Amino acid sequence: MNPITRIQSTTLVLPQENIDTDQIIPARFLTTTERTGLGRAAFYDWRYDGEGHERADSLLNAPESRGRAILVAGRNFGCGSSREHAPWALLDYGFQAVISSEIADIFRSNALKNGLVAIVLAPDQHAELLARPGIELCIDLESMSIRDPHGWRAGFTLDAFARRCLMMGVDQLGYLLAQRAAIEAFEER
Amino acid sequence: MPRTLFDKLWDAHVVVPETADAPAVLYIDLHLVHEVTSPQAFTELRQRGLPVRRTERTLATLDHSTPTLPAGANGELPYYTAEAKMQVETLRRNAAEFGVRLYDFGSGHRGVVHVIGPELGATQPGMTIVCGDSHTSTHGAFGAIAFGIGTSEVGHVLASQCLLQRKPKTMAIEVDGRLGAGVSAKDVILHIIKSIGVEGGTGHAIEYRGSAIRGLDMEGRMTLCNMSIEAGARCGMVAPDEITFDYLRGRPLAPQGADFEAAVARWRALASDDGASFDRVVRIDAADIAPTVTWGTHPGMGAAIDASVPADDDAQTVKARAYMGFEAGEALVGHPVDVVFIGSCTNGRLSDLRVAASLLRGRKVHPRVRMLVVPGSEAVKQGAEAEGLHEVFRAAGAEWREPGCSMCIAMNGDLVAPGQTSVSTSNRNFEGRQGKGARTVLASPATAAASAIAGAIADPRALRADQ
Numbered sequence A: 001m002n003p004i005t006r007i008q009s010t011t012l013v014l015p016q017e018n019i020d021t022d023q024i025i026p027a028r029f030l031t032t033t034e035r036t037g038l039g040r041a042a043f044y045d046w047r048y049d050g051e052g053h054e055r056a057d058s059l060l061n062a063p064e065s066r067g068r069a070i071l072v073a074g075r076n077f078g079c080g081s082s083r084e085h086a087p088w089a090l091l092d093y094g095f096q097a098v099i100s101s102e103i104a105d106i107f108r109s110n111a112l113k114n115g116l117v118a119i120v121l122a123p124d125q126h127a128e129l130l131a132r133p134g135i136e137l138c139i140d141l142e143s144m145s146i147r148d149p150h151g152w153r154a155g156f157t158l159d160a161f162a163r164r165c166l167m168m169g170v171d172q173l174g175y176l177l178a179q180r181a182a183i184e185a186f187e188e189r
Numbered sequence B: 001m002p003r004t005l006f007d008k009l010w011d012a013h014v015v016v017p018e019t020a021d022a023p024a025v026l027y028i029d030l031h032l033v034h035e036v037t038s039p040q041a042f043t044e045l046r047q048r049g050l051p052v053r054r055t056e057r058t059l060a061t062l063d064h065s066t067p068t069l070p071a072g073a074n075g076e077l078p079y080y081t082a083e084a085k086m087q088v089e090t091l092r093r094n095a096a097e098f099g100v101r102l103y104d105f106g107s108g109h110r111g112v113v114h115v116i117g118p119e120l121g122a123t124q125p126g127m128t129i130v131c132g133d134s135h136t137s138t139h140g141a142f143g144a145i146a147f148g149i150g151t152s153e154v155g156h157v158l159a160s161q162c163l164l165q166r167k168p169k170t171m172a173i174e175v176d177g178r179l180g181a182g183v184s185a186k187d188v189i190l191h192i193i194k195s196i197g198v199e200g201g202t203g204h205a206i207e208y209r210g211s212a213i214r215g216l217d218m219e220g221r222m223t224l225c226n227m228s229i230e231a232g233a234r235c236g237m238v239a240p241d242e243i244t245f246d247y248l249r250g251r252p253l254a255p256q257g258a259d260f261e262a263a264v265a266r267w268r269a270l271a272s273d274d275g276a277s278f279d280r281v282v283r284i285d286a287a288d289i290a291p292t293v294t295w296g297t298h299p300g301m302g303a304a305i306d307a308s309v310p311a312d313d314d315a316q317t318v319k320a321r322a323y324m325g326f327e328a329g330e331a332l333v334g335h336p337v338d339v340v341f342i343g344s345c346t347n348g349r350l351s352d353l354r355v356a357a358s359l360l361r362g363r364k365v366h367p368r369v370r371m372l373v374v375p376g377s378e379a380v381k382q383g384a385e386a387e388g389l390h391e392v393f394r395a396a397g398a399e400w401r402e403p404g405c406s407m408c409i410a411m412n413g414d415l416v417a418p419g420q421t422s423v424s425t426s427n428r429n430f431e432g433r434q435g436k437g438a439r440t441v442l443a444s445p446a447t448a449a450a451s452a453i454a455g456a457i458a459d460p461r462a463l464r465a466d467q
Ligand code: SF4
Pocket: B063, B064, B112, B113, B114, B133, B135, B344, B345, B346, B404, B405, B408, B409, B426, B427
């Protein structure tokens, strides 16, 4: 995993509340045994019609949406199934961060482990971002803040451990394996 | 200081305590594995040259991608896609290579992962239990901390038998009083989610308490805990009692003989202390719970069966009603149904099949309806066939299938067609969950069976009255 300290991009806004992981990646794409190449399946049923043709009315298909790395989504994003395919698909589509006022526990944990920065903002600040789609934002993990070029600023908190792993680009398994002595002692009890 | 059941179990599994800088290292007693969320984790282990740390604490089965039709004349199972078949074979290969027990076809124990853990007696009070599957919360019915994890974490547990976890907050949901006739555990949990909302439990571990909960049998408690995740909760649990111990006694992977009695003595201490405080308490009167169904596109969009579809005009309600094909203010009862699905880790156990069969005996599934009955495991299937339930379903015009997740997640080719309405005993009614464009109404087995007969959403209490 590459270290992440800041993410700068225009936002893509999906204002729907309770976007569940079945929307982020429908179950029929879960038969894969790989974790790569799932960007095509991201929001598949929102982006493609019954015949597999791109839907012109989907914001996610608009040429200007490509390359937008910050997803701002309605409340309670990522609820439902624990499939890690959801953050894999979002990352492969091109997102590096997702912002909402509430993000489901398992999704958030999965996202952070894969370098998809999941940020929960206070409802009023979240509402401001929902109301201004396509603005330029800079997410800074060092100061745990989000800014736009005109002086708007919002602070957020991130679990200290997850933040350190993101900023150093280290994965959590290495940390766990280093606890071996403690684990062995526990098993002896 | 008085402690909650959750606190006691958490404390007993902390390997390294949580600090501001790092989450706790939490020991995992039982790790359940299935074909969909494990391949990438085994790949990770292989790439790093790591073994599975505790194979005896790891148990695998096949459920999501497997066909529910038997092998054809050529002896081949009718997999939906080549990829599905490869996923199954990948788990077989991984299990053999890493020395993990796999309950495969023909083992007599294969089935939906959350059905087989309890029926084997692998799920026990006081444990920490995880699986790469959000409905792992089911196992909390035994007084265990049980929760779903992602695939990276599946790798963590395989390699270290531990997880990095922050302690969640606690929430008590107390349901007191007597449940009415025709009201089941499924109705209780649909009512709870409707009341607290799909994010009502986020960040919390729920303990279900109160006289109505104590009165549920183990299968009902599993149905209840199963859907804790649908309220956003990390996990749900019920303190173990005589009902729990009676269920476990004699199960193949439970302690046997004197060991079992010693275990029971330990398990009796697993209850929240009097005066233990929860971060949040919700009280529900059992008498207020009717047979409950969903009308919308998440499990919190529910209503009593004799109510009508909300006429609210907020964007979410309007969108959900349009997707589902409901009119504002339309009565739920009488809305036409195309498919009825009885099965899943929520309601695919023997008691669920018995309830459905009791209503279908001597009756017919409405000609408009395709009804699929899918036992949760091979053991459930054998049990049901020993009682002749399969004959009841077939005589009524329903299809009797092989065990698996089936239409709950529609990965194996068991699909609801676009625009069709399905009354389903599973746990998720998200858009497209049962197939692209499928419309899912979540319900209890009794409501599903009554609806199959009527060809429309039906109140099971009315059907009982006719008998
Ligand atoms: S039955 Fe449904 S909810 Fe349960 S494990 Fe299978 S897919 Fe998941």
